[in-house]
Amino acid sequence: MQGGFVSSPIYSGVSGVVKKIDEVLLSNGSKCPAVIIESDGKGEIFEGITPPEVTDMASFISAVAQSGVVGLGGAGFPSHVKLNVKDVGQIEHVVINCAECEGYITSDTRTMLDKSDEIFEGIELLRRFFGDKRFVLGIESNKKECIDKLTPMAKEHSVEIKVLPSVYPMGGEKVLVYYTTGRVIPEGKLPLDVGAVVINCTTLTSINQYVKTGMPLVEKTVTVAGSAVNEEKNVIVPVGTSIKDLVEFCGGYKEEPQKILYGGPMMGISVCSDECPVLKNTNAILVFGKKETAAEQSGECINCGRCVSHCPMRLMPTMINSAFEKKDIDRLKKLKVTVCMECGCCSYVCPAKRPLVQTNKLAKAMLKQASAK
Template sequence: MAFSLLHGVHVPHRKNTRDMAAVRMDAPKTVVIPMSMHIGAPAKPVVKVGDTVKVGTLIAEAGGFVSAPIHASVSGKVTKITDYLLSNGTTVPAVVIESDGEMTPDETIAPPVVDSRDTLLEAIKRSGVVGLGGAGFPTHVKFSVDLGRIEYLVVNCAECEPYVTSDTRTMLDRVDDMKTALVAMKTHFGIRNIVVGIESNKKAAIKSMMGLMNEVVATGECTFTVKVLPSVYPQGGEKVLIYHTVGRVVPVGKLPIDVGCIAVNCTTLAAIGAYLKTGMPLVEKCVTVDGGCVKEPGNVIVPVGTAMSEVFEFCGGLTEAPDKVIYGGPMMGITVPDTSAPILKNTNAILALSKKETKLPKTTPCIRCGRCLNTCPFGLSPAAIARAYDKRDTVALDKLGVQACMECGCCSFVCPANRPLVQTNKLAKVLLKEEKAKEDAKA
């Protein structure tokens, strides 16, 4: 299959923690679990203040089809159900549990019985697993399609964001969980072609995935490819990865399944595998703790809902006051106002970045150097989009295809004038959506 790779940028790797196996931290004193750690409707709490819960107890059920149930991550008592301000500006309830320090598992937890498509789908639904690459899309929804349409299962092992190594640890330490999930999907979903897309800078993980390939292929009836890709950001972007692994273009506004693909992150697979084996839903998460202000960077397994500050404390504390603290990697991560922010299901890293690491050049006028449009993986013209947005010219924005933007941030990363390019793209997408809604309302 001959095609040229999409453009992108060479970001610094800074995978300082790749060789550090995940360490499980002690039970936190309290956890704050927001009811929205996924894309879709918030979950509905099913516990009330004063209830006793154990690790794995259901505390909230899915609030709709595109939603996911949530489980207690510590044993203890529900002390509060408060409002929690999400990073997207909306407020959802959050269940606060005071830990008894015992981490006693719920005794009703048992491996699910899986013997058909429906039982596997139900199990994935009950596991509370959402897209752990960062997007948090409920995984069971992806598979709620006519299974005959799935030609390829693309396993996203790219992990192209700087610093983050939690997926690398999954690939090294949780091969068996990944295998359990893949074999179950092969058997009950009829998956016939599995493709692992992984960046070339993860030598040990590539070896590990080759081993996984041999084990899965030995169970018969499917093809399995490990595709080693250049370490160019954003290799792990869903549409980028699908194009680079199976050569298919997901059209703007369409889903991978529209071209016969489903893409799943490797840690998502491992979480499903763990649930199938033990029945313990997604209540803890391996996160990479790094950044110039962290004393002892590493990978830590953290109960969902634990405050960032406790995790930093576990890593020896912070050596200096950070400039920014973010969820995820530095290219697409989200800043938090303070370190009381909890670890979410889809948190793969928390970074305390120093002023030096977050240093940006001064914002100056655009010199039309073309770096933004020559690095955009999707061939957009961010500088032209910014000019159209300044005039609120929705016709031009539509023509420039801003709705195709995946917000990877390459344009802003390379801009020598430090123009807010991807940031403007985001605003332009919203403006275009509002304009379309207005037109639809008129029609």
């Protein structure tokens, strides 16, 4: 049941019988009420599935809300909230995010190759309500096959293709908007404030599917990878499938898994059990074995400045770290820790292996607490 504007309904990905209403384990260790459905193995589609009536912006937004689609690039923010633009005249650029959010993950690549028609149908759908704006597909340069396939189609639909440098975190909204429109989103602002709407390509095809057929978001393309799984591949799975079942489908564990991630290696969340389900915004399940989980001890900061020169937001993580340790609120404000998008580059490059992105997150929480007082 949907509650509140910033929320999204969940649909069953299987046909079957409701067994019970129970609690399931979430990645953070807490529990959440869930409907347990036993699949009948038939995968029958509910006969009530019909395309929604979409005539104007309001009916479009309510259709998107009904579709259950959330930001499928990984953020999981309800799409109808994002697309609910009060004044479409504000929009100048519509950016289709085809930059895979992190390494390992290739689920958006599958969308580009397997659902290219639907991407453009989705673009035409947005055009109906947003008007004739600049539509641009941002694709990373290492996705040659996708660029080759989409380029002639884009020409037909007068959509621009922007080939992006293949670097992380290109899929981050602020970075992507800068590369596709040349505009800098000021701190605390949204893409719309600089005239841009950003939507992930898989999110777009899912919305298109609902408007076209009435089929809501019930399944997800998930990249399964890592050294502890037998067959690395992309799998289309019903939302709610347990990681255990998914890994079994991929030939099972190759070795005892040490760590299992929702999402990519840079921002992914490590889960405490393989009983956790695939969620709507899960675009990858990484199963790490011993090879990827060698323990590293953190040492003292040597002020090498690598975190400073690698921060895509041009922050100074080492200074944020020391200000955080001193609980210096004023300094944290001055260092603009709130601009941090938690991409993890600072922790990645740190030669002393300091958990810098973690202290950034804690510092943000500290600031929030301080301003609440």
